[in-house]
Amino acid sequence: MTRFDGLPEFVAARQQALMRTAYLLTGDGDLAEDLVQSALVKVAARWGRVAAAGDPEAYVRKILYHEHISWWRRRGRHRDRPTADPPEPEGRPDFADGMVSAILLRQALGRLAPRQRAVIVLRFYEDRSEAETAALLGCSVGTVKSQTHRALSRLRTLEPGLADLLTDSETEPTGVAR
Structure with a gap:
């Protein structure tokens, strides 16, 4: 038994769900990939204990949210993002x-x-x-x-x-x- 037993299977099974959540947190596909990768790297170092605790997804998600907040703090709280107002809908929906x-x-x-x-x-x-x-x-x-x-x-x-x-x-x- 190696310290990474079950990690590849976990990643294969839950990666898309983690990516969707990361995308909602970051609003950017590339940042979402980076966020998931960063969280999984941190989990890999502790995988044996995390898997033994019984709920690895909860642990990964917690790291995901905390990592996102850490990134935000490092970048600064106020970022100007240009936004365009969508056109008003015309006719029937x-x-x-x-x-x-x-x-x-x-x-x-x-x-x-x-x-x-x-x-x-x-x-x-x-x-x-x-x-x-x-x-x-x-x-x-x-x-x-x-x-x-x-x-x-x-x-x-x-x-x-x-x-x-x-x-x-x-x-x-x-x-x-x-």
Whole structure:
């Protein structure tokens, strides 16, 4: 038995899910790949203990979120990102409306603070409970609740066109593609 037993199988099975989450956190495909790779390198060094603990995906995801926040802190908190307002829809709605909403949501997520973005991704994209989100981020359930409230308020302010996707209660936004 080597110290990497099961790691290649884990990576093969969970890489796409980790990439989707990393993409939602970073908003960039190349950065998402780098983030997943960085997290997996850190996990590889501890793989024997991580696998023995029984839930390697939770450990990898925790590293993923913390690594993203570390990157954000090193780059600086304020980055100007040019954004273009999408054209107003004309005529009857069609499948493009969903794409516009998805683009608007991605842009708005990119303008949230990393912790707020992580909370939104964990709670609504990955459908995690408040307790699971708190455990993954290493904070209290109260912090998760307040960060969720602030993030949803900020999303509503940043992109009023998404109001129909974001419910008035602090429950799952409707229409968010998984």
